[in-house]
Amino acid sequence: METRVDEVADGIYRLNTKVPGFNFNQYLVVDEEPLLFHTGPRGLFESVRAAIARVIPLERLRWLGFSHVEADECGALNRFLAVAPQASPLCSKVAAMVSITDLADRPPRGLADGEQVSLGRRNVTWLDAPHVPHGWECGYLFERETRTLLCGDLFTQADGCEVPVTEGDILGPSEAFRLQMDYFAHARQQGAILERLAGTQPTTLACMHGSAWRGDGGALIRALAASLERQAQ
Template sequence: MSPSVHEIAAGIYRISTFLPDVGPGGFTMNQYLVDADEPMLFHLGPRRMFPAVAAAVARIVPVERLRWLSFGHVESDECGSMNAWLDAAPDATVAFNELGCQVSLDDLADRAPRRTSAEDVHDLGGHRMRTVQTPHVPHGWEAQVLFDETTSTLFCGDLFTRLGDAPAIVHDDDPIGPALVAEDVFGATAVTAATGPTIRRLADLQPRTLALMHGPAFAGDCVAALHGLADAYEARFTAGHAVRA
């Protein structure tokens, strides 16, 4: 594995590994390093990918300088390497919402995590990170996303998941069609009555860049993309109810 590294917004680096054997056409797994006075890594990756991802991080900042670790939900590809990062960065702390800490991280993390509250804003020194809780969106009771108020970058986790390889960042592109193709392959989204409204709440943040965990970062009309994704899931929810009726 040899991750690529690209700056997709000021001080925000996409670390991406292409996995050709995952899904039809392969799959990217991304981490995002926020280079601040207190550097943060969002998405930590699986345990077995730690050496390669750590080497990529070290191209930007020394691993031991990491101060904050976070991710979208508790799952191996999001946080399987969490304790390896805690060991490599002795001053690092996992930051996650109260529910995720209570249910999983208080037990799983080798050091006590920092609990974040709903709409918590944390100044990293050069970047202001807002925690937004998104239960079951796209999946996971404890799901969350982060929004960097400084660059208007939304770290949107598994939303807009896309198959195949792609450039580090795209502008004139359709993020919705590929996301629905991936959804048809994986069936990973918990489509409920709350899915659409939750995604629309993210659109209200007015992001300028969407930092996807699986796929290219998107710097087109992010607000329209989020509303379009909400529309698509609401249509699927309505159709599902019609079939059951």
């Protein structure tokens, strides 16, 4: 098992590991204070660790971010904290309050909705997205310089390992996957949250499973919202 490394936006690297029937991505944002978004599960730690080391030394990692508390999002968090002495967990205030302050071996930085974190020449902004697709503590990071939305489980694709970043259709495959195993909470505020994410006008969507995507991200997120709305009728 080997984790593949590809640059999908300027200074943003997709780390992809293929497992039978599925795949996992982490995203490494390289700056003065490098950020890893998603740690992957514990079983992938050595492979992901080796992949990061092909880009930067592990000890340079400053932030270990994730969308919500789940094994593939933060399962290897404490293992990374052990090899990256300057790193801290980065998550929503809710995640910090209900889980990570207790689970993590180092105190987290809990972010309020709209709060920015400077990585050096870049800023990332935390966007609360409770229950979209799932998890009270769910949220995403938007990197303004490259207009990259680190969008977690949105647009989950079982395939897409071989293509690091695509301009093709990911909504069709992701909706087909969702209909087999619907992981959306279908919260009442879902449409408003997706519209807010679309309003960031991302040009790269950094998906946690499958290919990253490049294009009019606002239009694609609105298409997802419309598909979810049709399914609810």
